[in-house]
Amino acid sequence: MSYDLILLPSGVATSIDEVDAYLAAQEGQPESATVADIAAEINARNAALPASDTFLATDSVGGAPSGTTLTVSSPYDALGFVRNLLFDLATPRDYAIYDPQLSWLIDPKDHIPVSVTHGGAGEFPYLTEELAHNWVAGLSDPNPYLIVERGDQRYIQTYRDQRGEYTLEYRDGSPQRHFGTVLADPDEVARIIWDWTTDPASVEKDVAWTGVEL
Known part of the structure; x- marks a missing residue:
């Protein structure tokens, strides 16, 4: 095949x-x-x-x-x-x-070079706004997650559960700077991921983040 x-x-x-x-x-x-x-x-x-x-x-x-x-x-x-x-x-x-x-x-076109891991399709060397929206909305079993990384312990990731809700987390350099939230709208999740990709500091004001204990 x-x-x-x-x-x-x-x-x-x-x-x-x-x-x-x-x-x-x-x-x-x-x-x-x-x-x-x-x-x-x-x-x-x-x-x-x-x-x-x-x-x-x-x-x-x-x-x-x-x-x-x-x-x-x-x-x-x-x-x-x-x-x-x-x-x-x-x-x-x-x-x-x-x-x-x-x-x-x-x-x-208009891509940003970051490391992207798509749970269903593997690794990619860049992200665009359109890809962020397409990939987030299309996440499905058995591996419904997307990770975007900028370097060691600097990443944003989402996981879509069976109810269709998205657990969204980002880490800013250390376990003490690891935050999360749960959202229902794939467009909002994709927008936040794209905002982080273009300007990591911008996501801090997007939603009500809470600290994640790992």
Whole structure:
């Protein structure tokens, strides 16, 4: 079983329908120089590995008339590695990643580089306001949590319980500076997480926080 991720330029789409339309419009177009460069790097890294350790589900990627888009298929157990590699290659080139299995468009436009752990999908190297709202609202079993980290003991996290309520906590450098609250509105939770991502001090006035004993 393989897992597909698709690269496309940042800003060309803001919805899944627009992504699908853009991909369709690129079919048959000559491969762009940027896509060729990314594909060459992916192929070189894959070819440098023993056959038992390769991370592509195909012999190679690129070389197709797909314009400014690139589809990368990997075995499911290599997904985390491949996704991290694509972020490394795509983000500096102002490229977004589309995950058609989850219907997620991960676009670096206006992103902030932080460490994000999504309980259902793994780790990501940045957050945007749109992703914060999409991910918080979509948290579901078996791992309905989201963590955003800035460094050692500086993070904000939320967990969605079976009633649909969100336990929201943040830590500001030490166990003595660990606070929490419970909220019902996913948009409010996402807004607070995004506010913390842009300005950690701003969340202190957002809601009535209480100290958390761990």
